[in-house]
Amino acid sequence: MRLALFNDGRLGVVDGDYLVDVTEQLVGTGTPGPAGALHRHIETTACEGAAPLDLSGLTRVPLAEAVLEAPLPRPGKIIGAPVNYLDHKAEMEYTTSIADLGVFLKANSSVIGPGQDVLLPYTDKRTDQEGELGVVIGRTATHVDAADALDHVFGYTCVLDITVRSGEDRSTRKSFDTFTPIGPWIVTADEIPDPDCLNLRCDVSGGTRQRTNTADLIFGVRELIAYTSSVMTLHPGDVIATGTPAGVGPLSHGDTIVLDIERVGRLEVGVDGTLAVPYARRPGRRAR
Structure with missing residues (x-):
């Protein structure tokens, strides 16, 4: 459903x-x-x-x-999985992966839905698209074994984890308003018996940037739920963004982002840079 x-x-x-x-x-x-x-x-x-x-x-x-x-306009938590594909680790020249980094949180105020616009914050800092499979928790989960993890899933959705490439912590760079498009709906778990075998594709303005299968995740959905629930209790309606593959790239004003995940759906949003400002003009900037 x-x-x-x-x-x-x-x-x-x-x-x-x-x-x-x-x-x-x-x-x-x-x-x-x-x-x-x-x-x-x-x-x-x-x-x-x-x-x-x-x-x-x-x-x-x-x-x-x-x-x-957005099917979940204000989730209780949005949990991100950094560096959860080996090809993304290679393209970003990271020396670590999710196994070393753990997970991070995004502000739930960053959610938008289909047809809305990602707002670029800065004129001179790169902002990237990251297409990801989203897991929606359906039952409270704490210290769940991987073998039982899917029993705690309500369903799946498409998630775009928009990211500014600047020096702040991940939770800051990924929590700007509009930085978590979700949708277009949630597919209940009974329709996707194996979330670790789904084709994913992300296009920007007609060109394919990301193409993968969730079989290539470092921590698959079961392991990711098990690990996350060992750190924090997961509640119904929480969303886990499972990580992005290689192919992240800069967004520009007027772009269209389309994320298509097999058996899940097609999420399309725009990009608007009319309110972007120079990075040096951000609030809180202090001379050193």
């Missing part, structure tokens, strides 16, 4: 060329809050289990006419 947010926070099931509005059926009539209706559904499912869903007689909206939003 593919679950999306659309048209001002409605929750829909993708059914062919239509979105079936299941908001009341899955989350009731109350206000879901800033985390969104899908986040509430994931939390409810974790507590009560998934109930059978009958789509007959429900409102249908043509997918082509719907305005898709």
Whole structure:
């Protein structure tokens, strides 16, 4: 099942060329809050289990006419996996990988959805695209064994981990507003029995920059969940970005980024540099 947010926070099931509005059926009539209706559904499912869903007689909206939003507009946590492909390690000339670095956190305020724009912060610092498979946690996980890790997954989505190449810590360079496009929906885990065997491709303005298969991850999805849950408790609705392959590159005003992951979906966003400023003019800059 593919679950999306659309048209001002409605929750829909993708059914062919239509979105079936299941908001009341899955989350009731109350206000879901800033985390969104899908986040509430994931939390409810974790507590009560998934109930059978009958789509007959429900409102249908043509997918082509719907305005898709980030399926999780404010996840509890966004966890990143640095240097989790060997080819990316080689291209960036890193001497370490995720096995040495561990994971990092991104601000949940950096999330945007399909069709929105990544805002470039600086005119003179390179900002790159990083296409990644996103894992959405469905059950609380702490010190989970790799063999049991997929039992804690609600589903999968596309994630772009946008990154400024400057000197700050990863969590700073990757947490600017708009730096975590997510979408276009979440595919439930039952549709993807093996997340470590998915083709991934990321294009920028029509040219392919990244192409890989998640089989090439250093820490596969199971190992990544096991490791992360040994450090921090994972809660329903948390998102793990599993890492990016070789092919990261600079973004420019007017670019279009398209991330396509097999069996998951196609996420497209734009790039806007009209508000970018010189790096030396950033707030907090001090002469040494």
